[in-house]
Amino acid sequence: MKKLTKLAIFLIFSCFVFLPLLVIVLLAVGKSWNYPQLLPQQINFGSYFKLLFTNHELLTSLTASISLALGTIVLTISIAYPTAIVLAYYQFRGKKLLNILVYLPLIIPGIALLTNVDFMMIKLGLDGSFLGVISIHTLFCLPYAIKLLVDNLALLHNRYEVVSRNLGASGWQTFFQITLPLSKNGLQGAVMMTYIVSMTQYLATLLVGDGKYLTLSVRMFPFTQAGKYKIAAVYGVTFMLVTLIPLYLIDAWMSHQERRVIKS
Amino acid sequence: MTYYLNNISQKKGGQQILKKVNLSINDNSIFAILGPSGSGKTSLLNILARIDHPTAGTFTGDNEQKPKGIMVFQDYRLFPHMTVFQNIVFGLKIKKIKKAEIRQRAERIMMTMEITELAKRYPDELSGGQQQRVALARALILNPSLLLMDEPFSSLDEGLRMEMLDFVKKLQQQFKLTVIFVTHYKTEAYLLSNQVAILINGQIMQIDTPRKLEQTPANLAVAKFLGQANFIQGSFQQQQFVSSIYTGDSDFRGTEPVKEAILYIPFVGSVQLATTAFPAFNGEIVGTTWIGDSERVTIAVGSEIIYLNLPVDSVQINTKKQFYFKRLPVVY
Numbered sequence: 001m002k003k004l005t006k007l008a009i010f011l012i013f014s015c016f017v018f019l020p021l022l023v024i025v026l027l028a029v030g031k032s033w034n035y036p037q038l039l040p041q042q043i044n045f046g047s048y049f050k051l052l053f054t055n056h057e058l059l060t061s062l063t064a065s066i067s068l069a070l071g072t073i074v075l076t077i078s079i080a081y082p083t084a085i086v087l088a089y090y091q092f093r094g095k096k097l098l099n100i101l102v103y104l105p106l107i108i109p110g111i112a113l114l115t116n117v118d119f120m121m122i123k124l125g126l127d128g129s130f131l132g133v134i135s136i137h138t139l140f141c142l143p144y145a146i147k148l149l150v151d152n153l154a155l156l157h158n159r160y161e162v163v164s165r166n167l168g169a170s171g172w173q174t175f176f177q178i179t180l181p182l183s184k185n186g187l188q189g190a191v192m193m194t195y196i197v198s199m200t201q202y203l204a205t206l207l208v209g210d211g212k213y214l215t216l217s218v219r220m221f222p223f224t225q226a227g228k229y230k231i232a233a234v235y236g237v238t239f240m241l242v243t244l245i246p247l248y249l250i251d252a253w254m255s256h257q258e259r260r261v262i263k264s
Numbered sequence: 265m266t267y268y269l270n271n272i273s274q275k276k277g278g279q280q281i282l283k284k285v286n287l288s289i290n291d292n293s294i295f296a297i298l299g300p301s302g303s304g305k306t307s308l309l310n311i312l313a314r315i316d317h318p319t320a321g322t323f324t325g326d327n328e329q330k331p332k333g334i335m336v337f338q339d340y341r342l343f344p345h346m347t348v349f350q351n352i353v354f355g356l357k358i359k360k361i362k363k364a365e366i367r368q369r370a371e372r373i374m375m376t377m378e379i380t381e382l383a384k385r386y387p388d389e390l391s392g393g394q395q396q397r398v399a400l401a402r403a404l405i406l407n408p409s410l411l412l413m414d415e416p417f418s419s420l421d422e423g424l425r426m427e428m429l430d431f432v433k434k435l436q437q438q439f440k441l442t443v444i445f446v447t448h449y450k451t452e453a454y455l456l457s458n459q460v461a462i463l464i465n466g467q468i469m470q471i472d473t474p475r476k477l478e479q480t481p482a483n484l485a486v487a488k489f490l491g492q493a494n495f496i497q498g499s500f501q502q503q504q505f506v507s508s509i510y511t512g513d514s515d516f517r518g519t520e521p522v523k524e525a526i527l528y529i530p531f532v533g534s535v536q537l538a539t540t541a542f543p544a545f546n547g548e549i550v551g552t553t554w555i556g557d558s559e560r561v562t563i564a565v566g567s568e569i570i571y572l573n574l575p576v577d578s579v580q581i582n583t584k585k586q587f588y589f590k591r592l593p594v595v596y
Contacts, residue, residue: 163341166313166334167355167406177358181345 021240027233051234057219058235062242065199065215071134072198073191076141080190083142084149085179089158102146105139110203113139118207128210136208137198144197145190152186188254192247199243216242265291265326265409267312267442272321274307274466281307282318282466289444291326294436296453297446299463300489305446308463309335309412312444333412333444338419340399342387348398349374349383355406369405376438377401393424400432404439411436413445417452429455450474450490462486478530483517484596493530494570498595500525505595509545509565514595528594531560531573535587542589545570549579563587 026033029048030040052058086092087099105113117136118127126132160182164174202217209218216239223232267289274282281304289295299305310316312323313335325331334355342351349370356366374380377397387395396416403411416432417425433456436443446463447453453460454474462469462477470482481487488495498507500522505514507527518525529535535544547570551562554576561579563570572587579585 159337159339159341160343162315163335163337163343164354166315166332167358167402169354169358173358177354178343 024233024236024240027229028237048234048237051231052238055234057214058238061214061216061219061235062238064213065217065239066242068130068133068137068205068213068215069195069198071130072137072141073194075134075138076145076194077187077190079138080142080145080149081183081187084146084153084186087146088150088153089161103143106143114204114207121208127208128212130213133205133209133213134198136204137201140201140204141194141197144193148189148193149183149186152183152189156182184254188250192250195246196243199239265328265331265442267323267325267331267410267444269308269312270322270324272308272311272318272323274304274311274316275319276307280466282311285321285463285466285468287461287468287471289442290459291442292436292440293459294433294443294445294457296457296460297444297463298448298450298453298460299446300448303463304466305448305463306338306414307466309333309414309444309446312410313412331410333410334403334406334408335412335414336396336399336403336416338415340387340395342390342395342398342402344387346386347383348379348385348387348390351387351398352401352405354402373401373405376435377404392419392421393428396420396428400435404435407439409442411441411443413443415447416445418447418449425452432456462489464489479533479591480515480517480594481528484526484528487528487594487596490530492532493528496527496529496568496570498525498527499523500595505593509547509568509570510593513542513592515592516595518596526596528596529570529572531571532558534590534593535572536590537574537578537585537587540588540590542592544587544589544593546584546586548584549581552579552581 026040026043029043029045031042031044031047033040083102087095087102114136117139121127121132121136124132126135160178161174164178165171169177199215200217201215202221205213205215205218216235220232220235220239223229223235267287269285269287269289272282272285273280285308287295297305297308307316311318312333314330314332315335323331342348343354346354352373353366353370356369371380374383377400379394379397379401382390382394382398387398390398413432417428420428429452432443435441445456450460458473459471460474460477461471462482464485469486470477472482477486478490481490484495487493496507496509498505498510500506500514500516500518503516504512505516505525505527510527514527516525529544545563545565547563547565549561550564550569553560553562555573557576558573559576559578561572561574563572563585
């Protein structure tokens with residue numbers, strides 16, 4: 001009975017997650033898929049790769065998405081990491097309030113926040129600039145990154161930093177030799193989450209980017225609206241690949257590092 | 265170098281953790297601070313390690329204005345991402361000491377601590393005893409003049425605890441260290457140190473030898489913390505203690521005559537069967553329990569029950585005996 005329930009849950013999960021994915025993949029690689037055929041008449045992976053490497057728009061979108069994501073990672077981590085250290089290690093007045101304020105970008109309705117931030121960006125002359133776009137991406141990534149880092153740091157508290165200082169290390173030596181290596185898991189989670197959130201930003205990129213940053217998600221949206229499902233699916237698959245492959249690589253690298261530690 | 269703790273107080277979140285702690289600790293000795301959980305022991309040690317600052321008072325030494333103790337933590341706190349070797353040399357590496365010297369000193373200390381074969385292991389691959397040796401090595405490689413140990417043996421099992429107690433004694437002599445260690449186990453404090461300070465509620469209540477502590481605790485709080493004693497309710501009137509089991513002269517430790525006084529009779533070393541000038545009470549032996557080197561004897565004195573540790577087979581059950589105080593009994 002238990003096995004049956006497990007199987008049913010697995011099938012339902014598959015229907016919700018894998019079936020739509022399968023449809024997108026088939027749309028991207030299939031040819032002449034017309035009603036009432038259940039599957040495409042022809043599968044051609046070559047056409048997908050040909051489109052991927054020859055379509056100029058797709059390649060520029062890919063570059064824009066990745067460069068914005070990387071910029072967002074740098075900005076997010078440089079703000080989130082010190083904030084997380086302060087929130088996890090120090091006691092100060094207003095700490096509870098700061099803990100709530102961190103989640104504000106997720107609590108305030110996106111469109112209200114975006115229009116006002118866009119107004120601010122115009123005033124500051126950052127509208128349409130790389131810094132402007134990664135700043136708005138960072139705003140949405142910060143809550144996730146801070147939460148992941150705080151949870152990781154709070155787990156160890158500052159118990160090892162105290163030892164390091166007692167043994168004579170300076171603040172910076174302690175940070176580089178103790179805090180940073182011990183935050184590896186939290187940083188990995190924060191980088192992964194920031195990458196995903198940045199890649200999926202549509203409205204923020206469009207508004208603050210002033211239409212200059214046509215990322216994968218920005219380009220994908222009009223295609224689906226216009227019924228160009230084939231090209232939208234190609235964008236969709238590419239989007240998934242550039243999101244999943246780096247995540248897999250980071251995860252594999254981290255696991256390799258851990259195995260190396262155990263082995264040695 | 266003698267170390268001085270002058271009026272050290274600490275307040276955190278409106279709570280007074282340490283209250284005017286005054287101590288002087290001799291060079292090349294082991295000094296124990298004994299107290300119940302939450303008495304401020306670790307806070308005091310953190311101040312001596314310069315991990316924390318006192319809200320008032322100073323910690324000074326004969327030759328040093330700001331001495332700093334190197335701490336061995338209760339949970340050892342070996343850096344989990346470093347090998348045993350890397351942990352041990354951490355303090356030298358950050359001082360940018362030459363590699364050859366680091367290696368030489370590390371090898372020497374690992375040999376002393378008998379952990380040479382563990383050099384390449386990570387902390388999670390070590391037993392509790394091994395972790396403690398590594399933590400000690402990490403501190404001792406820095407040649408500290410003051411070593412601080414926070415509940416050093418509390419996470420070890422009985423056999424290993426005794427082994428490590430001896431080992432620390434040996435290290436203290438070998439390295440000519442001043443060791444300050446805090447514990448809530450009085451046996452550990454007594455075994456390791458001749459000078460024990462009792463810290464209760466952030467205050468030093470008494471500094472004495474283990475023997476004196478047990479025989480004449482400074483006040484009721486110390487007596488109750490040390491435990492292993494009978495506390496007999498009574499009153500103190502006209503220079504005499506009056507209770508249902510004993511009425512007579514006493515070593516009164518109170519400040520003025522009080523209606524309610526307490527007679528302190530520790531299980532060990534206070535009462536005997538051999539006659540002295542201080543008759544105590546006449547009681548019936550109602551039970552005996554073997555506890556190794558002696559017997560825990562249960563004595564009924566009227567409606568009161570008294571427990572004493574007496575030599576094995578010195579009394580028989582259901583017999584009546586007259587007991588004597590070894591010296592004038594202490595009353596609080």
